[in-house]
Amino acid sequence: MSKRPLALSRLVLDILKPHIPDLIDFCRELSSIKGVKKVSGVVMEVDVETDTVKITVEGKDIDFEEIEERVKTMGAAIHSVDEVVFEE
């Protein structure tokens, strides 16, 4: 009997974003994605035009492609995926 595939439940992303949208609007936008139950963000570095933020997304069966797309729509870029958790 084949094992049921695990689903993405936690992601920690290192993101470079413009100052606007601010961190609240940014996290709110990600929180509206299907399957996402919790979004938290921490500003790591502030530059003249940009912020480097660490975003943690938690939920059940998170759609990573959708997260990538929304991040892009907000003018930001994922620099690295620092932590991933798959679970039942």
Added chain:
Amino acid sequence: MFSRLRKSISGIFRYSRAEEYSRRYAVMNAFDGVITVLGIIFGSVLLGQAAVKQILAAGIGASIAMGISGASGTYMTEKAEQERKIKEIEEAMLVKLDGTVIVKARERAAIISAIVDSLSAMLAGLVVLTPYFAAAIELLTSEIAFHLSTIISFALLFGLGIFLGKIAKKDIIRSGIKSLVVGLVTLLLIIALNLIL
């Protein structure tokens, strides 16, 4: 529908931070509208003893011209400013921002600023002219229209001054009086011109 429009405009302002520009354009151009039409009325009455319909035509013409010049000038200026800002962000991000909420909001902010600019100048001018509309359909005499227009102009100037005082969080009465002085200076200059000519 109204709440959707409001939400969409507040979204544009949130992502473009252009609220203060629109506010600035609104006050600046309402000021322009009032002073220009006041100038036309005073100039026509004192210097030329113009008829109601001539004043009305000149006033409407000037209001439309201000509206069009305001919309096109502001749109081009704001668009250039917003594009410059987008380019700065793109250079810092090392990515193209086409299709993002930032570009969309900034493009729309230029349009909103142009509409605000155009409408504020046109409406302010037309409000000052209202007594002349009444005079044109013989509800008022031209003399009463002249006095009423002057009162409306000064009330609008005072109101705009109060609004500016509120924005600056300063003494609103003083700010209102300051903008009244601008109207008075216009008036005095036209009276002086009348004495010379």
